[in-house]
Amino acid sequence: MWLPLKIAVRYLFSKKSHTAVNAISWVAVCGAAVSAMAMVCVLSVYNGFNQLITSLYSDIDPQVEITPLSGKTLDTSSPAVDSLRFIDGVTAVVPVVSDNALAVGQGGQTPVTVKGVPDYYASVSGIGNTLLDGYLAFNDSSALYTVLGVGVANVIKVGSGFSVPVELYAPRRMARVNMLNPSSSFNRAELYCTGVFSVSQPEYDDKFVYVPISVARTLFDYTTEATSVELRLDDTADMERVKSEAAALLGGGFAVKDLFEQQAEAFSMMKIEKWITFAILVFVMMIAAFNIAASVSMLIIDKRPNVRTFYSLGADGTLISRVFLAEGFLVAAAGTVTGVAAGLILSSVQEHFGLLSMGDSFIVEAYPVKVMWGDVAAVAAATLAIGFAAAWYPVHYLSRRKLKEWSLNNH
Numbered sequence: 001m002w003l004p005l006k007i008a009v010r011y012l013f014s015k016k017s018h019t020a021v022n023a024i025s026w027v028a029v030c031g032a033a034v035s036a037m038a039m040v041c042v043l044s045v046y047n048g049f050n051q052l053i054t055s056l057y058s059d060i061d062p063q064v065e066i067t068p069l070s071g072k073t074l075d076t077s078s079p080a081v082d083s084l085r086f087i088d089g090v091t092a093v094v095p096v097v098s099d100n101a102l103a104v105g106q107g108g109q110t111p112v113t114v115k116g117v118p119d120y121y122a123s124v125s126g127i128g129n130t131l132l133d134g135y136l137a138f139n140d141s142s143a144l145y146t147v148l149g150v151g152v153a154n155v156i157k158v159g160s161g162f163s164v165p166v167e168l169y170a171p172r173r174m175a176r177v178n179m180l181n182p183s184s185s186f187n188r189a190e191l192y193c194t195g196v197f198s199v200s201q202p203e204y205d206d207k208f209v210y211v212p213i214s215v216a217r218t219l220f221d222y223t224t225e226a227t228s229v230e231l232r233l234d235d236t237a238d239m240e241r242v243k244s245e246a247a248a249l250l251g252g253g254f255a256v257k258d259l260f261e262q263q264a265e266a267f268s269m270m271k272i273e274k275w276i277t278f279a280i281l282v283f284v285m286m287i288a289a290f291n292i293a294a295s296v297s298m299l300i301i302d303k304r305p306n307v308r309t310f311y312s313l314g315a316d317g318t319l320i321s322r323v324f325l326a327e328g329f330l331v332a333a334a335g336t337v338t339g340v341a342a343g344l345i346l347s348s349v350q351e352h353f354g355l356l357s358m359g360d361s362f363i364v365e366a367y368p369v370k371v372m373w374g375d376v377a378a379v380a381a382a383t384l385a386i387g388f389a390a391a392w393y394p395v396h397y398l399s400r401r402k403l404k405e406w407s408l409n410n411h
Helices: 003-013 019-060 079-086 150-156 213-219 239-250 264-288 290-302 304-312 317-353 373-410
Strands: 064-068 090-104 109-117 131-134 145-149 166-171 186-197 208-212 228-233 254-258
Touching: 003 317, 019 264, 019 290, 019 317, 019 373, 064 239, 079 090, 079 228, 079 239, 090 150, 090 213, 109 150, 109 166, 109 213, 145 150, 150 186, 166 208, 166 213, 186 208, 186 213, 208 213, 228 239, 239 254, 264 290, 264 373, 290 304, 290 317, 290 373, 304 317, 317 373
Parallel strands: 109 208, 145 186
Antiparallel strands: 064 228, 064 254, 090 109, 090 166, 090 228, 131 186, 145 208, 166 186
């Protein structure tokens, strides 16, 4: 073992001549441990929420979405769009017609985003996992059906199984407004609600209405057009390869986005919040690191007789400084290891047993947790770096001067 480290290990665990020095050393270890534990737990909770939000979005957003860069629609009958289904890993190519309309029910009306989807949409989408009531169906031999966001359903006072239909109104794209008969300037569709969904995101719950794509095309005066095309992939598909192949087949003029790119603003905000919180906790760790500086300073003073002995044995100032620097690093390392281990244990307990509850009003009962080893490495690196810097300061500015003075007095 490196000689300064060996001496530092002995100093860390040996009894000091003053009880206060022992206390300060272990307070420094505890301070580093608590800071590291807090950082691991908080970052793991952020990861858990990120995973939860991702799962909610993945139930309602496509894995890959293709939209035109200019204009509002693309032609689904074109050979380029038809060739998308031959990409390896693509299990379904889903045309979608989406636009704004007015929904009217028995209790009110509200502007909505109508999303027209094919009949087989339930088999290639996760929206069925979000249903609060009813079932997912769009038509049968007797009627056409719709699935409403929970916010829309609450406003227009229509729910699953209601005998009152949902009326959708949209202005005719190619017609002028007839002031004598304004109602003739609107297309109208009438559907019955079979289900109500919720993903706990207002932009979906308060706006989205799912209808058959045939109804949406009639409502918005489309034929074979679609406002977007969604790709569903199998579990082994390479997302980046599929995106690049789709972009190559379609040529320019189309945006090909995965789930994270579709919700870039939301995920970027979550990432920024996570690392701002990490920076705040690092600042707290810097305050706790003053205990490490105090511990090393007190140890230097406490070990003054030993320093004289080292000089008598031929040690120089550099070796003795390294002893105390290693001592400070050991304090930081002991706190880091203890804190990271405690953080991992607490995160694991929360993940499996959900001890910390969020109440019944949220979509999950307990705080979600996901440990990412990259975050653990970042916490360990930050704690060790701050601890080393805290130990370096007293060694550099105190021990160099005092050691020289003590060495002269010794001779």
